[in-house]
Each structure stands twice: as C-alpha cells, then as structure tokens.
Amino acid sequence: MLLTVAVENTRTLVGLVFEGTVKRHWWVGTDPRRTADEWAVLLQGLLAGESPVSGIAVCSAVPHVLHELRDVVSRYYQGVPSVVVEPGVKTGLPVLVDNPREVGTDRIANALAAVSKYGAPCLVVDVGTAITIDVVNPAGAFIGGVIAPGIETATDALGQAAAQLRRIELVRPRSVVAKNTVEALQSGAIHGFAALVDGLVARIRAEQSLNDDVAVVLTGALAPLLAPELTTPIHDEPLLTLRGLYQAFARNHL
Numbered sequence: 001m002l003l004t005v006a007v008e009n010t011r012t013l014v015g016l017v018f019e020g021t022v023k024r025h026w027w028v029g030t031d032p033r034r035t036a037d038e039w040a041v042l043l044q045g046l047l048a049g050e051s052p053v054s055g056i057a058v059c060s061a062v063p064h065v066l067h068e069l070r071d072v073v074s075r076y077y078q079g080v081p082s083v084v085v086e087p088g089v090k091t092g093l094p095v096l097v098d099n100p101r102e103v104g105t106d107r108i109a110n111a112l113a114a115v116s117k118y119g120a121p122c123l124v125v126d127v128g129t130a131i132t133i134d135v136v137n138p139a140g141a142f143i144g145g146v147i148a149p150g151i152e153t154a155t156d157a158l159g160q161a162a163a164q165l166r167r168i169e170l171v172r173p174r175s176v177v178a179k180n181t182v183e184a185l186q187s188g189a190i191h192g193f194a195a196l197v198d199g200l201v202a203r204i205r206a207e208q209s210l211n212d213d214v215a216v217v218l219t220g221a222l223a224p225l226l227a228p229e230l231t232t233p234i235h236d237e238p239l240l241t242l243r244g245l246y247q248a249f250a251r252n253h254l
Contacts, residue, residue, distance in 0.1 A: 001051040002249055003043070003077075005069060006106055006241040007060035009129040010152070011221045014046060015242040022239045024050065027221060032064045036071035043072070055253060056082040057245035059105035083252045085109055085244075090251045094141035103142070107134050109244030110219060111142050116247050118215035118235065123204060125197055125234070126241075127220035129153055133200050135208060146200055151222055155189050170225055194229035201232050 001023070006013040007030055015025035026046050034042075047053065056073055060066035066084070073082050083089060085105040093112050095103060110124045111134050120140040126132045130153065134145035149157075151170060159167040173183035176191050201216055216232055219240035227236055237243075 001053055002055045002057060002246055003047070003053045004242045004245040004249075005043075005056070005058045005060075006109065006245060007058070007062050007065045007069070008106060008221070009061055011128070012065075013221070013239070013241060014043070015239060016047070016050060017242055017246045018051075020243065020246055022242050025239055025242065030062060030065060032062055034065070034068065036068040036075065039068055039072045040076045044076075053077065053080060055249055056080055057085070057249040058082070059085040059109050059241070059245060059248075061104045061106055081249075081253045083249045085248050089248065091248050092251055093136075094139075096137075096141045097144045104132075106241055107132055107145070108142065109241045109248060110134065110217075111136050111244070112247045113237070113240045113244035114215070114217040115140055117237075117243070118217060121208075121210055122215040122217060123201060123210075124240070125201070125216060125218045125220075125223075127151065127193075127197075127218070127223040127226055131193065131197065131220075133197070133204065135204060137208070146204070148196060148200070151189050151193050151225060154193075155185065158185070170222070172225075172229070190225055190229055194226045194231075197226060198230055198232050 002017040004015045004017055012028050012030045016023045058069050087101045091112050114122045114124045115136045120136045121138045122136050124134045129150045131148045131150055135143050137143045168182055168185045172190050173186040176187055178184035178187045216234050217237050218234040219237050
C-alpha cells in the first residue's frame with residue numbers, strides 16, 4: 001500500500017493507493033508549526049487498522065512542512081521506499097517553463113496523472129488556496145499555466161478589507177442576482193469563480209490552438225463548489241494529485 005501525502009497551503013490530502021487505485025483518503029489542515037513527531041502521530045492515527053505501508057510519495061507546496069515530512073519518513077518509516085516530487089525526480093513529464101523549480105510540485109503531480117489517464121493535450125484546473133489552470137501540450141510537456149486567487153482566499157480578503165462585509169459560508173445561493181449581502185457574496189464567490197474558470201479555459205484553448213474536445217480535468221479541495229456551475233465540460237477527479245504521486249513513485253521504484 002502506497003502512502004501518499006499532498007501538502008497544499010491550507011489543506012493536506014493524505015491517501016492510500018493500491019495499484020493505482022485510491023483506497024482511502026483524508027483531508028487534514030496544513031499547519032506549518034506541526035512538528036515531525038506530530039505528523040507521525042497524525043499519520044499513525046489515520047492509518048490504524050490499514051494495510052502496512054510499502055512505499056511513500058510526497059509533494060508539498062509548503063517548504064517547512066516538507067522538511068518535517070522528510071524527518072517523518074527517515075525516522076518513522078525506515079527502510080520504506082519513498083519519493084519526494086521535486087526538481088530532479090523522474091516523472092517523465094518535461095517541464096518547459098522559464099524556471100522549472102518555481103512550479104509547485106502538486107501541479108506537476110496533477111499534470112502527470114491527467115496526461116496518464118486522458119492523454120495529451122489536456123488542461124488541469126485545481127481549486128484550492130489558489131486556482132491554477134495548467135497546460136500539457138500535444139507533445140506531453142507541461143508548458144505553464146495560470147494562477148488566480150482561490151475562492152476562500154478572495155472572500156476572506158474581502159471580508160477583512162471591507163468594513164460592511166463579512167466572511168460567509170461557501171454554498172450556492174438561490175440565484176445569481178442576490179437579494180441580500182450574504183447571498184450576493186456567495187454569488188460572487190461561486191458563480192464569479194466558475195465564470196473565471198470558464199473564461200480562462202476558453203482563452204487558453206484559443207491561444208494554444210486547442211480543440212474544444214481537449215480534456216479539462218478538475219481537482220482540488222474546493223472543486224465541488226464550482227463543478228456544478230461550470231459550462232466547460234470537465235472530468236471530475238478530486239483525488240488527482242494522489243494518482244500523480246502514485247505515477248511518480250512507480251517511475252522511481254517499480
């Protein structure tokens with residue numbers, strides 16, 4: 001059983017993958033203050049009663065958390081094969097951008113999983129702390145993408161900056177045109193960001209001369225908020241990153 005850990009800025013996705021299939025998964029909060037020992041206790045609690053771990057694959061957008069997870073692997077999982085997706089690790093996915101080291105490793109894992117399942121070209125939309133839309137070209141290379149503020153990030157900032165606005169529950173409002181402030185904020189968050197994704201996908205397709213039938217893969221912790229509102233046909237893959245980590249591990253250890 002492969003233990004996979006994908007660290008995002010706000011949430012961390014932990015999963016158990018067997019022969020490419022995600023058997024269990026958990027979302028936990030990302031806390032940069034959490035020590036290696038605390039991570040070990042957390043993982044041991046999640047994995048209680050599960051099959052023994054035979055491999056570990058990790059990617060992280062938070063450097064301090066990655067440091068602690070390396071410590072967890074070295075002290076608590078001695079002898080277990082592991083891979084950390086980072087520059088220099090074999091993925092089979094060329095990264096054709098100005099500085100490949102700047103690209104979040106979760107984006108690489110997502111692209112790897114998407115192209116493995118849907119082929120190239122394809123687009124990957126990840127809805128989390130940020131909204132990223134990444135492009136794999138017809139040759140199967142990662143060529144860059146778009147980074148926009150995430151839904152929670154934007155609504156929280158608005159609540160802090162505007163005196164008469166507040167933080168809201170992120171649910172679909174009754175209508176696009178709202179009758180009260182809370183639903184107006186919800187409409188801006190849900191319908192507004194759905195329109196952002198639809199618009200960016202259309203612009204990317206036009207700029208890159210991609211057909212309308214190119215696969216658009218949706219993932220991320222907050223993807224369920226936008227999926228029903230998108231006009232763009234999508235492949236809903238909420239656990240895409242874990243499958244990408246499995247692919248990376250397989251290329252380095254299987």
